[in-house]
Amino acid sequence: MKKFKTKMSRWLTTKMELPADVMMDLPRITMIGQLHIYIENHRGLLSFSDTELRLLLKQGHLLIKGNSFVIKTILPEEILLEGKIQQVIYIDQA
Template sequence: MEKRKRRDTPLTELAELFDLPGDVVAGLCHLEMIGDRRLFVEHHSGILAYSDQCIDVNTPCGILRVSGRNLTLEALTGEELRIGGAVERVEWVKTDA
């Protein structure tokens, strides 16, 4: 059985050339959690809904819903979002588009 050669896209070739993570070059969102107390989201497109129990974030990957208690926006820039509080659930919300 012949093994198929993987075709790299220009973005993945560029990422390899400069030794960059492919997700960064492709503009995908990056999530990082610290325990259940803090969530960092990079490459977001804004806040869609906000309360102390639920925050919906628009990202290139879809809508990210963060649920919990006493949620706060600790930082918000064009590139990064930092959510604090008791994070109980992080999920991707499907939309009918």
């Protein structure tokens, strides 16, 4: 049933030209250089330090590495992180 739902979401997204992040519950990640990263549609903050941020996603985690991190804004499904971003890693957990 889950595969059918995923296939149907992809089909609707393609045929109706709807944003994939909305239809498939995917995160939207916006980076401005190495200084800011804005993540929408996450499921919660798992860990935070001045060198690492880990967010829970619907399927997996998002790991951001760097230094001098400061959370500027945090809302239930949005976060704005400032600092020197060196890596953004998507960890898939099927």
